[in-house]
Amino acid sequence: MSKPNSYRTGPDGAGRFGSHGGRFAAETLMPLILELEDAYRAAQADPSFREELDYYLEHYAGRPSPLYFAERLTAHFGGAKIYFKRDELNHTGSHKINNCLGQILLAKRMGKTRIIAETGAGQHGVASATVSALFGLPCTVYMGEVDVERQQPNVFRMKLLGSEVIPVSSGSRTLKDALNEAMRDWVTNVADTFYIIGTVAGPHPYPELVRDFQSVIGDEAKEQILKAEGRLPDTLVACIGGGSNAMGLFHPFLDDESVKIVGVEAAGDGIETGRHAASITGGRPGVLHGNRTYLLQDEDGQITEAHSISAGLDYPGIGPEHAWLHDVGRVEYSSATDADALAAFQLCSKLEGIIPALEPAHALAHVAKIAPDLPKDHIIVMNMCGRGDKDIFTVAEMLGVKI
Amino acid sequence: MNDLVTGRARIDARFEKLQAEGRAALVTYVMSGDPDQETSVEIMAGLPAAGADIIELGMAFTDPMADGPSIQVAGLRALKAGITLEKTMAMAAAFRRHDTETPIVLMGYYNPIHAYGVPAFLATAKTSGIDGLIIVDLPPEEDAELCLPAIEAGLSFIRLATPTTDDARLVKVLQNTSGFVYYVSYTGITGAGSADADTVGKAVSRIRRHTDLPIAVGFGIRTPEQARGIASVADGTVVGSAFIDALRNSLDADGTATATTVSAVLDLTRELAAGVAAGKK
Ligand SMILES: Cc1ncc(COP(=O)(O)O)c(C=O)c1O
Numbered sequence: 299m300s301k302p303n304s305y306r307t308g309p310d311g312a313g314r315f316g317s318h319g320g321r322f323a324a325e326t327l328m329p330l331i332l333e334l335e336d337a338y339r340a341a342q343a344d345p346s347f348r349e350e351l352d353y354y355l356e357h358y359a360g361r362p363s364p365l366y367f368a369e370r371l372t373a374h375f376g377g378a379k380i381y382f383k384r385d386e387l388n389h390t391g392s393h394k395i396n397n398c399l400g401q402i403l404l405a406k407r408m409g410k411t412r413i414i415a416e417t418g419a420g421q422h423g424v425a426s427a428t429v430s431a432l433f434g435l436p437c438t439v440y441m442g443e444v445d446v447e448r449q450q451p452n453v454f455r456m457k458l459l460g461s462e463v464i465p466v467s468s469g470s471r472t473l474k475d476a477l478n479e480a481m482r483d484w485v486t487n488v489a490d491t492f493y494i495i496g497t498v499a500g501p502h503p504y505p506e507l508v509r510d511f512q513s514v515i516g517d518e519a520k521e522q523i524l525k526a527e528g529r530l531p532d533t534l535v536a537c538i539g540g541g542s543n544a545m546g547l548f549h550p551f552l553d554d555e556s557v558k559i560v561g562v563e564a565a566g567d568g569i570e571t572g573r574h575a576a577s578i579t580g581g582r583p584g585v586l587h588g589n590r591t592y593l594l595q596d597e598d599g600q601i602t603e604a605h606s607i608s609a610g611l612d613y614p615g616i617g618p619e620h621a622w623l624h625d626v627g628r629v630e631y632s633s634a635t636d637a638d639a640l641a642a643f644q645l646c647s648k649l650e651g652i653i654p655a656l657e658p659a660h661a662l663a664h665v666a667k668i669a670p671d672l673p674k675d676h677i678i679v680m681n682m683c684g685r686g687d688k689d690i691f692t693v694a695e696m697l698g699v700k701i
Numbered sequence: 702m703n704d705l706v707t708g709r710a711r712i713d714a715r716f717e718k719l720q721a722e723g724r725a726a727l728v729t730y731v732m733s734g735d736p737d738q739e740t741s742v743e744i745m746a747g748l749p750a751a752g753a754d755i756i757e758l759g760m761a762f763t764d765p766m767a768d769g770p771s772i773q774v775a776g777l778r779a780l781k782a783g784i785t786l787e788k789t790m791a792m793a794a795a796f797r798r799h800d801t802e803t804p805i806v807l808m809g810y811y812n813p814i815h816a817y818g819v820p821a822f823l824a825t826a827k828t829s830g831i832d833g834l835i836i837v838d839l840p841p842e843e844d845a846e847l848c849l850p851a852i853e854a855g856l857s858f859i860r861l862a863t864p865t866t867d868d869a870r871l872v873k874v875l876q877n878t879s880g881f882v883y884y885v886s887y888t889g890i891t892g893a894g895s896a897d898a899d900t901v902g903k904a905v906s907r908i909r910r911h912t913d914l915p916i917a918v919g920f921g922i923r924t925p926e927q928a929r930g931i932a933s934v935a936d937g938t939v940v941g942s943a944f945i946d947a948l949r950n951s952l953d954a955d956g957t958a959t960a961t962t963v964s965a966v967l968d969l970t971r972e973l974a975a976g977v978a979a980g981k982k
Contacts, residue, residue, distance in 0.1 A: 312842065322811060322838040324767045326863040326888050329870060468773055469763065481766045486889040488865055585811045585838065586764060598785045599816025601763045 305552035305628050308619060313502020313589075316625055318618035323501040323588045326485050335503045337408045347403065354399045355514060358432070359389045361396075363515075365522035365679070370649040371665075378672035380665060381531070382652070382682040383519045383547060392655065392684035393515060393543045394425035398494055400511030402429040405492035412491045413437040416480040418445055418473035418539065419610030419657065420452025421684055422496030427461035429494075437461040440479040442472040445609045452688050470603040473539070473613045477587050497540025498617030501588030505617050512546025519679055520550050527677055533558045533668070536681040537661040538631070539575075539610045541617035543683035552628060561620060562664045564606035565633035575604035577616045578624050578631040586614075591621040607636035607692065608656035610684070634663035640696055642666055643686065655684030656692065711832045712804045712857055712880040715754060716915040716936060725932035726754040727977045728917055729970060730808065730941030732775040733758045733792060734784025735948065740958040741779075744948075744966050745796050749803045751967040752974025755917075756796075757835070757939065760789055760809030767837045769892030771942045771949070778956055786813045786822070790829040797830030806833040806859060806880070811847065819847055823854040833857035833880045841873045848877050857881075862908060864888050871911050881915040881937060882908060889920070892942035896921035898930030905935050925976030932980025940973055 308315040323331055341347040355361040364387065368380045385393040405413065413430045415437065417423030423439040430437035439461050446453055446465045456463050469475040484493045498505045498512070523531050534551060536544035538561045551557045566574035574580060577592040584593040586601060594602045594614035606612040623629040634642075642662035647653045654662060661680050669678060686693070694701045719726050729748055734741050748756055761776035761784050768776075793805050807826065814822050814836070826834075834851055841848075841860070848858040857880030865888060866874055875882065884904060886896035896918065905916050917937025922928055924943075931938045944966055951965035952958060 321840065321842045323840060324837050324863075325840055325861045325874065326767075326865050326885065328840045328842070329865045329867065468770075474764065478764050478766050482769075482890045485767060486893065488888050582816075585815050587766070588838070590815075593812075595812070595816060597816070598787075599762075599813035600780060601812070 302626065305623065306549065308622065309502060309506055315619045315622035317583070318590050318621040319502055319505060320590050321501040321588065322585045322590065324485060326488060330488050331501050333408070337404055338503055338507050341404060341407060347407070351400055351403055355396065359395045359399060360387065361514065362518040363387050365519055365526060367526070368650055371646065374649055375666065375669035377674065378533070378669040378676040378678045379674065380669060381523065381677065381679045383515060383679060385515060385543065385681060385683045386652070386655065386658070386685035390421070390425045390428050391687065392421040392425070393512060393546060394422040394496060395428065396514055396546065397496065397508050397511040397542060398422070398425040398429045400507065401492070401494045402433055405435070405494070406433060408492065410490060410492035411435060412487065413494055414440070414480050414483050414491055415494045415496060416440045416473065416476040417496060418442070418476065418612055419608065419655070420445065420449040420456070420688060421610060423461070423463070424452050424455050424459070426494050426496070427456040427459035430461060431459045438483065439463050440466050440476040440483070442466045442470070442476050444471040445473065445476070448692050449609055449688055450691065472604070472609070474601065474604070481587070497542040498545045498619060499540045499587055499589060499591070499615060505589065505619055508542050509545045509549055509619060512542050513549045515543065515546035515681065516548060516550035519547060523677065523679060530554055530557055531677040531679040532556070533560065533676065533678045535560045535562060535661045535665055535678060536683065537562045537611060537657045538616060538620065539613050539657060540615070541620045543681050545617060545619060547679070547681045548629060559629045560664060561629055561631045562660045563631060563633040564608055564611035564660055565635040566605040566607070568635050569633060573605040574633070575606040575611050575613060576633045577614055578621070579633050581614070583621070589618045591615050591618045592624070607639060607696065608660065610655070610657040611660060632664055634660040638663035640693065643693060652682065653686035654682060655686045656689045658683050711802065712755070715802070715804050716881065719754060723981055725935060725977055725980060726917060726937035727752055727928070727970070727974050728755040728757055728919070728937050728939040729753040729944060730757040730759055730939060731944055731966065732772065732779050733760060733789040734779035734782055735775045735945070736778050736952055736956060736958050736962070737782040738784065738788060738792065740962055742792055742795060743963050745792065746799065747963060747967045748970060749800055751970035753803070753970055755804045755806060755937070757806045757808045757941070758789060758793060760786060760807055760813055762810040762813060765810060767890055769890045769942065771892045771945045775945045775949070786817050790825050790831065793831050794829035804832040805830065806835055807831055808835040809837070811836050811838050814847065819850055823850055823856065826856060827854055831856065833859050835859045835861065835883060837861065841876065844877055852877060852879065859883055861885050864904065868907070871908065875912050878914065881917050882912060883939065884908060884916055884918045884935070886918055886920045891920060894921040896927060896931055898934055901931060902934035925972045928973045928976035929980040932977040938977050944969060
């Protein structure tokens with residue numbers, strides 16, 4: 299594939315990133331999807347939209363999030379200099395709030411009166427429930443039964459925030475099925491309902507607008523690293539579920555050729571076991587949830603179940619822009635196993651006093667692999683996109699501890 | 702096989718015949734391979750004599766986003782019993798050896814076809830005697846994927862029009878549609894709502910202003926009375942979840958076919974056909 303002049307011009311008018319993306323949606327939804335695109339274009343052209351979003355990002359979510367030099371981990375690995383972009387310090391505990399604030403302002407502009415969302419780890423559900431409370435809209439969150447079980451604190455949090463949480467019992471009872479069920483709700487209540495999709499996936503324009511709302515992460519990180527180090531980082535690392543925290547960090551750096559960019563998928567029990575959630579490493583292009591992208595599927599195009607200790611990464615697909623960035627070779631996609639992530643989770647807690655979510659623990663597991671062999675002046679920026687409070691029960695169980 | 706009566710021609714011929722008889726079509730949706738391939742073949746073979754005018758053959762998919770629980774579970778039963786797209790098309794081919802007139806329309810989602818490969822799929826579908834395709838997640842915006850190649854291959858691409866499809870959009874929806882138009886009676890998933898003949902009648906009149914194609918109506922039609930009501934205002938009545946439920950109720954506790962499974966579906970077909978026949982236009 300020939301190298302584009304810029305990696306930041308997508309998607310095209312049809313919502314494609316290369317061959318990926320698109321609008322593979324039921325006819326009932328299409329008029330609304332087109333209306334959403336119009337509303338988003340109007341919002342982009344309206345300075346008051348950005349102003350209002352910036353206001354809430356600063357005063358409500360607590361942005362900018364710090365860029366923190368992880369000195370003890372750096373010393374521990376003995377190689378590259380490690381920085382964390384601390385999006386776990388945002389209100390609600392992850393990057394998901396950046397996107398939810400953007401989308402609920404769009405929902406308001408469109409006159410929608412009801413919010414729905416899907417959630418895996420519960421972070422997007424909590425962020426959706428939070429902005430719904432803030433703007434006084436009723437919110438229904440779909441969550442797979444397996445995830446309801448392993449993310450109990452977030453389920454309760456959503457209920458406290460006034461949202462209804464509907465456990466999904468179909469399929470693998472995880473994130474993919476929550477998405478199916480949210481789509482079914484949307485088809486049924488299309489007139490008054492706004493669907494806040496939690497990652498850079500879904501029919502166009504979702505991958506684009508979620509990316510745009512998350513790009514605040516990379517924009518800030520760029521400014522902060524230039525201030526701290528006087529130059530761009532050498533490597534960016536972020537974990538990938540659907541890919542929104544990663545896209546948010548990566549996108550502003552895509553045209554900075556000197557910056558190596560790595561996305562880390564969840565390898566579960568190991569790629570070779572087949573029990574993983576690494577759709578680029580272990581999948582093929584297909585069409586699901588409104589877009590073409592790499593998917594875990596069998597020979598016959600049936601979607602296979604993803605496996606990861608992390609509910610937020612337990613998804614058989616990946617955002618279409620990542621699929622394209624893989625195809626053109628701009629971003630490298632690697633993976634980390636449950637065991638690697640668990641080790642990184644504990645190490646980070648003990649050495650930095652930061653309990654990471656299991657999702658960014660995958661990113662840290664990759665950092666742990668590469669940092670020791672890199673020179674001391676090599677700068678890594680890793681997206682610490684969520685905090686681990688929600689995961690302590692899962693981790694305790696894995697470690698055989700009763701709490 | 703009579704080569705003259707293939708693809709679009711078979712659907713057109715069927716609607717012309719029904720037009721002459723002065724009645725609407727009964728379009729029956731059954732999930733291919735549910736609960737197992739042998740039973741499924743038997744059901745299919747029995748449908749025309751029981752009164753089905755067009756057979757919609759569901760292609761199982763793990764993630765049917767526009768379907769309610771009945772069809773979701775039917776697809777999973779079929780997959781568990783080993784159905785594949787290849788086998789579904791082989792079932793159609795077997796049916797064609799005994800019936801050269803009843804149109805077969807495959808209905809489902811794009812990914813299994815994407816995985817099979819569009820050119821190979823269209824070639825096999827064509828030689829298997831399949832006449833048309835209804836693919837839920839391929840709106841006109843994605844016509845280049847499958848719709849245009851299907852038309853090129855001589856297969857009908859039957860589009861869904863819905864209550865949210867306004868007049869401006871109808872033009873786009875109808876542009877590459879052939880065979881018939883499938884009007885979805887309510888905004889929602891299969892098996893969840895109920896079709897109201899008055900509302901549907903108005904919608905059908907609206908669509909008629911834009912096309913000469915026959916208009917079939919589906920979603921929310923379960924009983925002979927409902928079928929009669931819809932058959933009075935449309936050219937076709939599509940029934941799906943009711944068949945799936947009748948089939949499921951005939952299964953034993955393990956979800957295996959019993960002696961009554963085939964008759965459960967065919968008896969309902971007869972009842973619905975009587976309803977449709979009573980709905981003379
Ligand atoms: C903290 C955290 N990180 C990452 C993810 C994965 O999503 P994405 O890849 O869109 O950032 C989630 C999803 O729930 C999450 O909660």
